[in-house]
Amino acid sequence: MGSATLRSLALRGANVCGVEQFGAAHDQGSSHGETRIIRKAYFEHPDYVPLLNRSFELWREIADESGRQLQITNGLVVSGDPSSATIQGLQRCYAEHALPHERWTAEETRKHFPQFHLPGGHSVFFDPDGGYLMVEECVKANLSSALHHGATLYFGEQVLSWHADTSGVSVQTDQRELQAKALVLTAGAWAGRVLSEYGIPLEIWRKVLVWYRGNGLEAFSPQAFPTYFIELDYGGFYGFPVVSEAGFKAAEHFEPDIVAQPEALQRQLLPRDEPRLQRFLTEIFPALRKPKRSAFKVCMYTKSPDDHFVLGALPETPSVIVGAGFSGHGFKFAPVIGEILADLALDGQTSHPIDFLKLERFLNN
C-alpha cells in the first residue's frame, strides 16, 4: 500500500518520500510469497466492485509502464456449500453488479477442470476475470514507477515518532527528521500501535503459505488450471497454478492464529500448520500425487474489527492519513488504495466510493 501510494502521489507531482524499515519487496510483512488472488466478484461486500474496476485498470497501467508481467488472468473457481457465506456473498454481488460469470455444479466443474474433486453438493462460480498478481513484482513495479516520477525512497529506516500541528507533520526516523504537509501511514501489521490509541483494535493473524512438489504437477500449469478458493466444513482454502520451480502453492484463509505483535510472529513451520492443508490437497486434488512440501513462508493478516479496510485521517489530525486493516484481502486493491490515500493526503477527500471503509465508522460507537 505504501509503494502504491508513493506512486500515486509522485504521479500527481507531489514532493514525496517513503520510509521503509526493511528492504524493497521484503518478506517480513504481508506482501510477499509469489502470488495474490485478484478477482472482480467480491463475496466480502459488493461495494468493493467499483474499487476493483479501477484497480484492474491501474494494474494494467503499471504493468505497461514497467514492462513486467504483473497480472495473469487464468480464471477463478470459487466453490462452497450453497448456504456458505462465500456463495451467499457472491450471489449478492452478482445480483448487484453485472459481472461475467458461470455457475456450475461440482460435476460440471470437473468437465471444465478435471483436477477438482469437489464435494457433490457444492455450488461453484467461475469468474473469468479472476486470476493472480505476482506480488513482489507488483511492489517493485510501484516502487520503480514512484522513483521514476520523482519520489525519494528510504529503506532500512524506521519511523520512530511523528508530530502533527496546523503547519504540517514532522517525522522522526532512526536516521533523520522529515517535515511534510501530510503523512500517510501504511504500516501493515505494525499499524495497530497507532489505531489502538483511537480505540480501533487490529488483530494480527499468522498465516502460512506452503508450496508442494509431487507427481502430476503438469496438470496444474496456468494454461490448464485456474486460481481457486474453496470453502469446506473444515476450512477455507485457496491456491494457484504452478508458476515457479517451488511448485503448487496452497494456503488456508479463515483459521485464526493470533499474534500479539509483529515481532512475536513465529516464522518457522509449526506442527499445527499443515494437517488441514494436506487433508484438503489429498481430498480435492487427487491428481497431485505424493505431494511433498518444497517451501513455505509465514505472513501476517491485519484484521480490522469488521474485516473491511480502514481508510482516513486520524481524528483531529487531518494531515495524518491511515491505510490499514486490509484483513487478508487487500493486495489486489493496492493501486486504487494508493489513489485514495493520495487524494486524502493532497485534497482531504476522494471521489472513490469508500463510505463503508472510512476510519470514522469505528469512532462513534
Ligand SMILES: Cc1cc2nc3c(=O)[nH]c(=O)nc-3n(C[C@H](O)[C@H](O)[C@H](O)COP(=O)(O)OP(=O)(O)OC[C@H]3O[C@@H](n4cnc5c(N)ncnc54)[C@H](O)[C@@H]3O)c2cc1C
Ligand atoms: C498469506 C497471505 C495471503 C494473502 N492473499 C491475498 C490475496 O490472495 N489477495 C489479496 O488481495 N490480498 C491477499 N492478502 C492480503 C494482502 O497481501 C495484504 O492486505 C496487503 O499486502 C497488505 O499490505 P500493507 O501495505 O498494508 O502491509 P505490508 O506489505 O506489510 O506493508 C507495511 C509496511 O510498513 C512497514 N513499516 C511498519 N512500521 C514501520 C515503521 N515504524 N517504520 C518504517 N516502516 C514501517 C513494514 O516494514 C512493511 O513493509 C494476503 C495476505 C497474506 C499474509
